[in-house]
Amino acid sequence: MGRGSLFETVAPGVARVHSIIANAYLVGEPGETWILVDSGTPRDVDRIRRAAAARYGEESRPAAIVLTHGHFDHAGSARVLANFWDVPVYAHRLEAPYLSGQSEYPPKDPTVGGFMGMLSRFFPSRTVHLGTRLAILPEAGEVPGRPDWRWRFTPGHSPGHVAFFNARDSVLLAGDAITTVDLDSWIAVMTNERKVCRPPAPFTCDWKQAHASVRQLAELAPAHIACGHGVPMSGPEAPAQLRELASHFPAPKSGRYARMPARTDHNGVRWLPRDVPDPLPGIAAGVGAAVVIGAALAKRKSD
Template sequence: MRQDLNYGKDYKFVPVTSVGSGIGIELLPDLFCHTIQIVNICLVGYPESDEFVLVDAGMPKSANEIISVIEDRFGPNCRPKAIILTHGHFDHVGGLIELVKHWEVPVYAHQLELPFLTGQKSYPEPDATVEGGLVSKISPTFPNEPINLGSSVQTLPSDGTIPHMSGFRWIHTPGHSPGHVSLFRESDGALIAGDAFTTVKQEYMYKVFTQELEISGPPRYLTTDWEAAKQSVIKLEALKPKVAVTGHGLPMSGEVLTTSLKKLVNEFDQIAVPDYGKYVN
């Protein structure tokens, strides 16, 4: 068991939730998403198979829930081949250290996220002044110090392939974080977008709680490069995905996804970019 791994000193349970918390959705026979409070994890692989991966690791203190969801789908005492991170913000690595110790599996992330995953560098402070509602206002209470995964975290292969995710490739989609990646499978148009875009207005507590379906940009209070974020959405829309799981909000598919993504690209500055905030411009 690895004892050299640790969270930042500000790591703690974050008491926000939604009506979708605890609910899982099978989007494709080998693509399942599950909501933990306000964030989604993804399981890629066929049920009862031992060839599967976990994408992202939920909210702080969620490791037991993640293990339970995985064992329900893949069988008792199973373990993923790897954990793939879209990025390292607190709500995507919340159960990570317990999971790595429990399963002893590798974690993969983009090279540019590694400083935030090896204890070297904190993310910028969340912006409470950004245009938005209550979630934005309380965002400075969210953990932003780096976790330290030591040698358990590895860089995603530079050729775009993803270990143990045959058919998927990773796409660098920065803006929300420097090394943010999205995962795409050409054969069926499946997209795991992370926080490159969302399907809920993540800044507003009421909308987060009700999970009202609405295309939006990355969560504003943690997005520091809006021009890069816009280019990332343009890149993803060009792939013409047929089904998408985002880090926050309900999955989208078919014509709703196509028209929503097109609208987000065409109106990114109005829909996604806040009117004010310390990371705007």
């Protein structure tokens, strides 16, 4: 990606809009009907709007915004963009309680460890309230506005997580069901080293489901894998690494959800495993995170 590019083409018909934390995707070739898959954090409104205008034209608007799930780094700009474009925001019905103010997500678990576990102390558990913009994905797997794509139910990272697959071009938009960067390693995050890895651990509330979802995605053998986090991957190592992850899935050994999942239903959270005390004092963690985020920003500027 060149300096100042608003988006980069990562697979047939798919462009990545890259923000400091998460990826959003513009799906559809210029001139076609298009959709926005995920919407970054609340700070990404402008970037996504400018990227869409650059790819599709100033007056163009999508058929819909569709979300892999509702975490703040995927749904953050959805409401503002939906109002701007006057379009609905689709999510799975099991994700709806968290996007309508009915329930909070299961609490994050910083004690699960790793780099992202440490940073997660400073990420909000709350997400956005989509109000009347929220719409439910059609049950049969259709993706509104893009008949060449299907959604697949891939819960575990969040209760109503979905991934999007285009069988013709073998493209997988996996959301946070997997990542293409090892978020547990600070070095991997800093260097953007590409590797198919487990979902972002501190925000994953059911590891058994998460593993089953990875197995399901591995069966698709996608030639292109584009996730919420990490640089997208294409070529034979993408499906090979996904298969490897499915057969040797590194579920955490400790942490709040390591042994028991959060129990959720169409009303949101029903039951939670007991909280694990967080041994890291807030101030020490704050200093650590400030240093790390500062380094990340400096690195991004020099890219």
